[in-house]
Amino acid sequence: MTTPSSPPSSWVEGAAGSGYDADHLPYGVFAGPGESPRVGVRIGNHVLDLTPVAAADMLDTHHLFDEPSLNELLGAGRAVWQSTRTWITGLVTDETERDLVEPHLLPLAEVTMLMPFEVGDYVDFYASLDHATNVGRLFRPDAEALLPNWRWLPVGYHGRGGTVVPSGTDVVRPCGQRKAPTEDAPTYGPSRRLDIEAELGFVVGAGSHLGEPVSTSAFADHVFGVVGLNDWSARDIQAWEYVPLGPFLGKSFATSISVWVTPLDALAATWTDLPGQEPAPLDYLSVAEPAGLAIDLEVELAGEVVSRPPYASMYWSPHQMLAHLTANGASIRPGDLFASGTISGPEREQRGSFLELSWGGKEPFTVAGVERTFLDDGDTVVLRYSAPGTGGGRIAIGEVSGTILPAQGLD
Ligand SMILES: O=C(O)/C=C/C(=O)CC(=O)CC(=O)O
Ligand SMILES: [Ca+2]
Numbered sequence: 410m411t412t413p414s415s416p417p418s419s420w421v422e423g424a425a426g427s428g429y430d431a432d433h434l435p436y437g438v439f440a441g442p443g444e445s446p447r448v449g450v451r452i453g454n455h456v457l458d459l460t461p462v463a464a465a466d467m468l469d470t471h472h473l474f475d476e477p478s479l480n481e482l483l484g485a486g487r488a489v490w491q492s493t494r495t496w497i498t499g500l501v502t503d504e505t506e507r508d509l510v511e512p513h514l515l516p517l518a519e520v521t522m523l524m525p526f527e528v529g530d531y532v533d534f535y536a537s538l539d540h541a542t543n544v545g546r547l548f549r550p551d552a553e554a555l556l557p558n559w560r561w562l563p564v565g566y567h568g569r570g571g572t573v574v575p576s577g578t579d580v581v582r583p584c585g586q587r588k589a590p591t592e593d594a595p596t597y598g599p600s601r602r603l604d605i606e607a608e609l610g611f612v613v614g615a616g617s618h619l620g621e622p623v624s625t626s627a628f629a630d631h632v633f634g635v636v637g638l639n640d641w642s643a644r645d646i647q648a649w650e651y652v653p654l655g656p657f658l659g660k661s662f663a664t665s666i667s668v669w670v671t672p673l674d675a676l677a678a679t680w681t682d683l684p685g686q687e688p689a690p691l692d693y694l695s696v697a698e699p700a701g702l703a704i705d706l707e708v709e710l711a712g713e714v715v716s717r718p719p720y721a722s723m724y725w726s727p728h729q730m731l732a733h734l735t736a737n738g739a740s741i742r743p744g745d746l747f748a749s750g751t752i753s754g755p756e757r758e759q760r761g762s763f764l765e766l767s768w769g770g771k772e773p774f775t776v777a778g779v780e781r782t783f784l785d786d787g788d789t790v791v792l793r794y795s796a797p798g799t800g801g802g803r804i805a806i807g808e809v810s811g812t813i814l815p816a817q818g819l820d
């Protein structure tokens with residue numbers, strides 16, 4: 410992928426050094442009190458209301474922004490994504506645009522950020538070698554940690570698009586069937602092993618045709634950008650229900666994403682080589698370009714950072730996930746979402762789930778002086794992501810937070 414020349418810093422006050430300068434420009438959907446939701450772009454601590462600026466500039470794509478979701482923009486395709494980004498870059502870096510733009514820069518504190526796009530199909534992969542190895546050891550202690558297919562294909566499952574929620578949405582502790590290995594029969598009740606999964610989500614823009622696989626080289630024509638993603642997981646419900654069809658109710662109650670979608674063009678300086686694949690992938694999964702992402706994560710629980718997973722350690726690339734997801738001819742649509750799977754590095758303090766951090770609950774870790782394993786009611790988890798931007802500094806990919814509320818199911 411070619412690295413476009415870096416834009417100069419923005420004239421917008423507070424943008425330089427904020428992680429949201431002119432080299433980032435993530436999209437979201439916002440509304441002020443009593444207003445209709447519409448598309449904006451973040452610059453520093455402001456959201457730029459694109460609709461009136463596009464109308465004043467007589468942009469022929471202005472209708473894409475007066476929408477309650479990004480889906481119209483997603484479906485418009487790569488050429489429109491690029492011309493839109495070039496236009497916005499000019500607005501926030503060219504001083505002569507100040508008179509036009511400034512009245513439409515709204516402080517973030519004065520607007521509400523909403524769900525950025527309408528999620529179509531949601532797929533979750535399992536692309537971290539370290540996570541898959543850890544979970545294999547914990548869930549299947551008597552078998553090989555990695556199942557025989559794992560190094561041949563990016564393992565994944567179809568999740569539930571309708572329960573993807575924006576950052577800041579509270580998560581009610583799920584109820585379900587739980588059966589500890591020591592119990593004879595399952596009982597129905599609140600999950601006792603509620604967990605997080607620190608992941609990266611890939612947002613599909615341009616769709617494909619049924620029957621036509623998408624090649625790894627067409628990745629940037631179809632994927633619009635990335636979001637932070639927390640795939641909340643009830644480990645006790647999961648461990649009992651998942652055989653043989655895979656994750657179901659232990660995952661489908663909620664998945665949180667960031668309210669900001671970082672376009673792929675903002676990641677031009679973030680691509681890096683994959684750690685290495687052995688055996689070499691089948692032809693339809695081979696990737697010619699650097700396909701890893703040097704994105705660093707922070708997992709915060711109760712105000713303390715408990716882990717720093719490195720995305721660069723991921724085994725399978727998003728190009729390969731997309732190629733595999735469509736390898737049977739399944740088509741994709743604007744707003745589809747596929748996630749990387751839990752991001753865990755090789756070190757203990759790089760694990761992206763509490764299942765791994767507490768080694769199945771057997772090795773508690775200390776947060777603010779208290780021993781912890783899984784999530785308690787009232788806990789708030791924040792995932793933060795940062796990456797090298799094209800401007801030489803770092804960009805802050807949308808953070809994802811959520812607070813656990815007590816279970817509401819019948820007990
Ligand atoms: O190995 C298993 O049985 C399942 C592991 C998972 O939790 C699946 C999942 O959500 C994938 C991931 O986040 O990496
Ligand atoms: Ca997951």
Ligand SMILES: [Mg+2]
Pocket residue numbers: 568640641660661662663664
């Ligand atoms: Mg989920």
